[in-house]
Amino acid sequence: MLKSKILGDYEGDKMVLTCARCQHEFSHDISNLILVVGKEATLHAARTRAVCRRCNTRGDNTYRIVPKSK
Numbered sequence: 001m002l003k004s005k006i007l008g009d010y011e012g013d014k015m016v017l018t019c020a021r022c023q024h025e026f027s028h029d030i031s032n033l034i035l036v037v038g039k040e041a042t043l044h045a046a047r048t049r050a051v052c053r054r055c056n057t058r059g060d061n062t063y064r065i066v067p068k069s070k
């Protein structure tokens with residue numbers, strides 16, 4: 001089992017999600033996710049809550065973390 005990564009470790013970065021159903025790509029600022037679910041929430045927990053804006057599928061997606069560009 002992988003060690004759980006928490007949002008607090010990635011504050012300032014972006015979570016880019018790709019919907020498994022329709023391949024729509026969308027992103028959230030991790031700072032904003034922290035406001036909603038808190039710093040202690042895991043990346044996995046945030047991913048499973050993410051809703052695709054195109055097909056409304058919740059939690060069926062893959063994600064990657066993109067460091068905020070300076």
Ligand SMILES: [Zn+2]
Nearest residue numbers: 019022052055
């Ligand atoms: Zn979708």
